Amino acid sequence: MTTPAEYRAKAAEALTELAEAKSESERTRLKRAHGVYLKLSNHEADAAERAAMGPAPRIIPEKPVAAGARSGLSAWTIK
Numbered sequence: 001m002t003t004p005a006e007y008r009a010k011a012a013e014a015l016t017e018l019a020e021a022k023s024e025s026e027r028t029r030l031k032r033a034h035g036v037y038l039k040l041s042n043h044e045a046d047a048a049e050r051a052a053m054g055p056a057p058r059i060i061p062e063k064p065v066a067a068g069a070r071s072g073l074s075a076w077t078i079k
Contacts, residue, residue, distance in 0.1 A: 004041040011037035 014034040
């Protein structure tokens with residue numbers, strides 16, 4: 001598996017190739033590659049940060065719902 005340091009090295013290599021690029025399509029490809037390599041190098045740290053945060057806390061109502069209020073329309077009658 002590739003390490004974050006290797007991805008950073010590939011990103012730096014893409015930047016040096018970008019300086020030497022002659023065509024617009026090659027520049028675009030190298031810019032995209034540089035961005036992807038940077039994202040991949042940060043992926044491991046971001047995943048660890050997300051795992052440390054854990055899930056969001058559940059929202060719990062302050063008062064319990066009364067048994068008769070749950071059905072809603074059952075208390076209504078049409079005459």
